Amino acid sequence: MIQLQNASRWYGQVMGVNDVTCEIGPGVTALLGMNGAGKSTLMRLITGQMQPTTGSVMVDGESVFGNPNVYRKLGYCPEIDDFYEHWSGRKFVTHLARLTGFSATEAKARAERVLAEVGMADRADKKIAGYSKGMRQRIKLAQAMVHDPQAILLDEPLNGLDPVGRREFINLLGDLANQGKTILVSSHILFEVEQMTRSILLLNRGRLLASGDLGVIRELIDKYPHRVRVESHEPRRVAERLVSLPFVLKVEFDPRGDALEVQTREPGKFYDFIPQLVLDENLPIEGFSSPDNNLESIFGYLVEA
Amino acid sequence: MTLYLFQSTLADFLRPRRLLVWTVLAVVLFVMGRTIVSLNPSSKPDAIYLLMSNIILYRIQMLAAAIFALQVIGAEVEQKTIVYLLTRPMPRPQILLARTLAAIVAVAFISLLSLLAVAAACGGASWQQVPIDAAALVAGAFAYTAFFTLISLFIHKAMTICLMFAFGWETGIPNLPGNMFWVSINSYLTGITQAAKRDATNSAISAFAGGRSAAEITPLIGWAAMVGFTLFCLILGGYWFNNNEYVAREDAE
Numbered sequence: 001m002i003q004l005q006n007a008s009r010w011y012g013q014v015m016g017v018n019d020v021t022c023e024i025g026p027g028v029t030a031l032l033g034m035n036g037a038g039k040s041t042l043m044r045l046i047t048g049q050m051q052p053t054t055g056s057v058m059v060d061g062e063s064v065f066g067n068p069n070v071y072r073k074l075g076y077c078p079e080i081d082d083f084y085e086h087w088s089g090r091k092f093v094t095h096l097a098r099l100t101g102f103s104a105t106e107a108k109a110r111a112e113r114v115l116a117e118v119g120m121a122d123r124a125d126k127k128i129a130g131y132s133k134g135m136r137q138r139i140k141l142a143q144a145m146v147h148d149p150q151a152i153l154l155d156e157p158l159n160g161l162d163p164v165g166r167r168e169f170i171n172l173l174g175d176l177a178n179q180g181k182t183i184l185v186s187s188h189i190l191f192e193v194e195q196m197t198r199s200i201l202l203l204n205r206g207r208l209l210a211s212g213d214l215g216v217i218r219e220l221i222d223k224y225p226h227r228v229r230v231e232s233h234e235p236r237r238v239a240e241r242l243v244s245l246p247f248v249l250k251v252e253f254d255p256r257g258d259a260l261e262v263q264t265r266e267p268g269k270f271y272d273f274i275p276q277l278v279l280d281e282n283l284p285i286e287g288f289s290s291p292d293n294n295l296e297s298i299f300g301y302l303v304e305a
Numbered sequence: 306m307t308l309y310l311f312q313s314t315l316a317d318f319l320r321p322r323r324l325l326v327w328t329v330l331a332v333v334l335f336v337m338g339r340t341i342v343s344l345n346p347s348s349k350p351d352a353i354y355l356l357m358s359n360i361i362l363y364r365i366q367m368l369a370a371a372i373f374a375l376q377v378i379g380a381e382v383e384q385k386t387i388v389y390l391l392t393r394p395m396p397r398p399q400i401l402l403a404r405t406l407a408a409i410v411a412v413a414f415i416s417l418l419s420l421l422a423v424a425a426a427c428g429g430a431s432w433q434q435v436p437i438d439a440a441a442l443v444a445g446a447f448a449y450t451a452f453f454t455l456i457s458l459f460i461h462k463a464m465t466i467c468l469m470f471a472f473g474w475e476t477g478i479p480n481l482p483g484n485m486f487w488v489s490i491n492s493y494l495t496g497i498t499q500a501a502k503r504d505a506t507n508s509a510i511s512a513f514a515g516g517r518s519a520a521e522i523t524p525l526i527g528w529a530a531m532v533g534f535t536l537f538c539l540i541l542g543g544y545w546f547n548n549n550e551y552v553a554r555e556d557a558e
Contacts, residue, residue: 071395
């Protein structure tokens with residue numbers, strides 16, 4: 001459905017997207033990258049708001065920029081949080097349906113349907129200026145879906161949604177994917193992406209670093225020692241026990257004396273064992289977390305790989 | 306879609322809250338006109354009308370044109386809502402045309418409202434001048450709005466440039482020595498109304514308002530120039546808008 005061939009985009013001397021080649025088909029695909037990685041630029045190239053400096057961006061074999069045919073097939077939920085604030089959500093969605101070419105009656109019916117789908121039917125008559133962040137996200141999604149496009153692009157759609165809203169949103173994306181639609185979702189949070197899809201495009205500093213199944217990325221990460229920060233008011237006692245475990249490679253003390261950093265090649269076994277240590281041996285472990293579960297670490301690994 | 310976009314944009318441009326300011330301005334013009342008439346009982350009402358229309362009405366029109374022209378695309382880029390317009394299946398030139406025409410109608414409406422306020426204040430024979438001034442103001446609404454919209458497509462935050470053009474260029478250029486008046490829109494609008502005003506514009510104050518050019522630009526030249534200039538601005542604007550990017554850059558990643 002969406003094809004990028006050696007697509008690059010420069011802002012003067014600054015690189016936005018560099019030599020990206022990929023194809024995005026039906027189902028949910030996540031565009032994963034840290035802030036400034038080029039996700040929004042890539043979204044704008046695909047939605048034809050920008051032209052690539054070199055290379056090509058096609059949707060169903062057609063060039064995108066300024067091509068009305070393509071916009072019948074695309075729905076776009078931008079990251080920006082700007083609206084016609086004095087309008088109601090219903091008027092906004094109906095207006096954009098009219099601009100897609102539907103008659104007044106059809107546009108109204110479609111707006112009603114999508115507002116119900118995104119859970120805004122009962123609140124859509126309030127002015128957008130009075131909406132919460134979550135309500136604004138839902139209205140943005142509604143306008144992207146109102147013309148029933150084949151592909152929907154969502155730029156950081158989960159920003160500002162509460163946990164219940166996130167779950168509903170993710171379920172809705174799953175339903176759309178099950179209908180055979182192409183869904184591209186950008187995010188900078190790995191945890192979010194894992195809940196939505198296994199198919200990812202990993203973008204770093206404008207380059208497509210990896211693409212494919214999330215499991216491949218996970219395996220790649222697991223080649224490297226996994227770090228776990230363990231908090232304890234008796235770090236020496238905890239360290240003494242942990243170094244005796246066969247899957248622990250290294251233990252380092254935090255200079256503040258209230259934690260230690262453990263390196264392991266088998267994080268699964270390590271996480272399973274920690275509760276036992278606390279319950280059976282009464283080790284004073286007050287908490288643990290993994291700095292490796294953030295994108296920065298993953299990019300670090302992938303660049304080294 | 307084009308008709309719907311025109312209608313919805315016009316409704317937005319002329320929504321009561323926006324219209325209130327221009328209505329208040331029309332009331333101010335009416336009060337000003339009545340005051341001048343009452344303070345100058347020896348002056349003919351139509352002479353006061355001509356003075357006010359020459360000096361004030363066209364300036365109000367330029368101001369309105371600058372404000373509404375910048376709402377066509379510039380404000381959408383500024384408010385970052387342009388993305389919703391540009392990702393709909395509507396050719397970009399049609400988007401620009403529909404919104405520009407809505408701005409033109411809004412500017413013409415406001416200009417005519419001001420004209421009627423001045424004519425009502427002066428009364429008497431001044432009503433005879435209203436039709437030709439109304440025609441010239443409509444021509445001006447097309448020309449100024451199309452031109453300022455074009456400028457806003459070229460330049461980000463174009464209000465300063467538009468106002469400098471309106472109150473600097475359009476005031477000064479028609480009165481410079483030689484043939485400089487040929488490059489001022491106001492000269493052509495004055496030319497359109499010259500048959501009606503020829504006798505009344507032989508004063509220093511009317512020269513300030515562009516009166517010098519009136520003798521050389523006939524109504525026919527005036528109309529032809531305004532139609533040609535408006536079409537030129539609309540066509541060039543459509544081409545430019547179709548081939549260039551309009552994205553809020555501060556969001557760029």
